[in-house]
Amino acid sequence: MTDQIAFPCILMRGGSSKGPYFRLSDLPADKDQRARVLLAAMGSPDARQIDGLGGADPLTSKVAMVAPSEREDADVDYHFAQVLIDKAVVDTNPSCGNMLSGVGPFAIESGMVAATGSETRVRIYEANTGSRIEAVVQTRDGKVVYDGDAEIAGVPGTAAPVRLNFMDITGSKTGALLPTGKLREEIDGVEVTLIDVSVPMMMIRAADLGKTGYETPAELNADTAFFARIEALRLEAGRRMGLGDVSGRVVPKVAILSEPRQGGNISARYFVPDKTHAAMAVTGGTCIATVAMLEGSVSDGLARRPEGDDRMVVIEHPAGVLEVALTTTGQGDAMDVVSAGVIRTARKLMAGEVFVPAAVLA
Template sequence: MTSKVAIIGPASVPEADIDYLFAQVRTDRQIVDYSPNCGNMLAAVGPFAIEAGLVPAGNFDTLVRIHNVNTGKIIEAKVPTRKGEVIYLGDASIDGVPGLAAPIALTFLDAAGAKTGRLFPTGKPLDVIDGVEITAIDCAIPMVLIRAADVGVTGYEDAESLSANRQLIDRLASIRTEAGLLMGMGDVSDMVIPKPVLISPAKKGGTISVRYFMPNDCHPALATTGAVGIATAATTSGTVAAQIVGEQLLPTLVRIEHPSGRIDVQLETRNGSTVAGLVRTARRLFEGYAFAKPNERVENAA
């Protein structure tokens, strides 16, 4: 079991408005993993920063420049605001998320090498592990892309069926562990990255179909950071994703099919770097306070 925590504070770099530190809490093992980023949590970071008084709200949409401390990367969030207040009500919908809300546009600026410093940490877009072709990519989050057919599934199964397939989960864990070593990340057994991703040809009019693992269970939809990396792989020559979708020239829209629907990622080039944009939503549910004992320490799995 896991829980997600976003720790927000004043910016420590001049090009940002705020700092965002993400923590993945393993409630079953009392481990806190600071190694990944979380894009879905990013959608809430901008609204929180405005309401906490860290960023002044504009009369119209407010741009919040977020420094992700985990990766050192900058993400821009365009938060709907009116008369100095965050607007949560709107007509934006996201597959896999119930209801409607105001759209929050996220733009990942130069997401390549988020953790390892290189888009392809192994030095090439294609590797072979245990007889299976894989692409080890680090873009927004480190991932291992694998053709579903190469590990004995179609890639169109529902998330519950894939999570229950322990033979598949064990095979993915073995590939992920070896990939972590090739990517220079060392022993990743206590880390949630790199994420294994099964890819297949699109079936519902999209660009590519995916099943994203976290890493030992299949995600019921798709993580935002995962969508950015998958879209980048699909438009980069030589990857297993590019072999499936064919040549894609920027700017382009990559439509990624997942168990709950799809995510659209807009890719373009800005100042020589690939920029990825997508729309998310966030809603304020409750607020409260938590108190910790002085000098209390938490194990860090990073």
């Protein structure tokens, strides 16, 4: 019997994240076995992930699993997993919009979807949250085009744009825009808005936690008392949102908000959740864009709100800005998100096999 087992994958950068993309059928059907394979493939639990593909950072310890969809409204199903670095935990509760950027290209690369002309539209069912996304991928001569002029914050250079159009994103995990029915409420004396668009989140004004909201990720990460405070609030937020005991899980996510300083609509720092995101998550960005436009939320007095229901919301973050084309109906607690669109990029880095010890399947 061989002492290692090979699993085919393509290592890709998706947005400002990176990780292996697998065909779901190439991984064990049993979820516990699959989790052990992913832990071994990424090198967790280990602070350096030295024995696997992980990059010792939450943004590079992610996995995408893709399968042909049986749904009439989708071409492929996307299953996301956040592999924790120093714990033997594979969290499949959240989604990742950055890794989502590579799902369309991967579907074409792996033959699940045929390229059509100069643009190929890939309809994606996001299995973690039950939402649908259309990815518009640049193609030529039946192949994915990766070179282009699109720039995104947190990634050097330029690449071909991947347009992501998000649908069915209100109440991704809780079934409601405002899971508690309140535009704002207090947790341990801190005013918050608990909201669920693409991902459940707790939003807090930075000043209410003694921060400016313009700190660098390194400055925030060094403040262990700050993260302990956020975690205590997050645990109660998870309970109120109907998510149960969220200790050891990465949802709900957290963001602190402040006034924009560079011409945008809101400034934010996003947490994943025990570190500060070096840039901005796509799913988190759609949620932050929504709360910025939500009258009566904790963004009141901070956000610059353009008129109309179709808006380009610019979120300022540590690495630059994220633009979200947001379409909504209604106002206040009657608001609904019709769609949200963002431009991302992706790049194929390596194709081959990742080897894991055979013992993980025993």
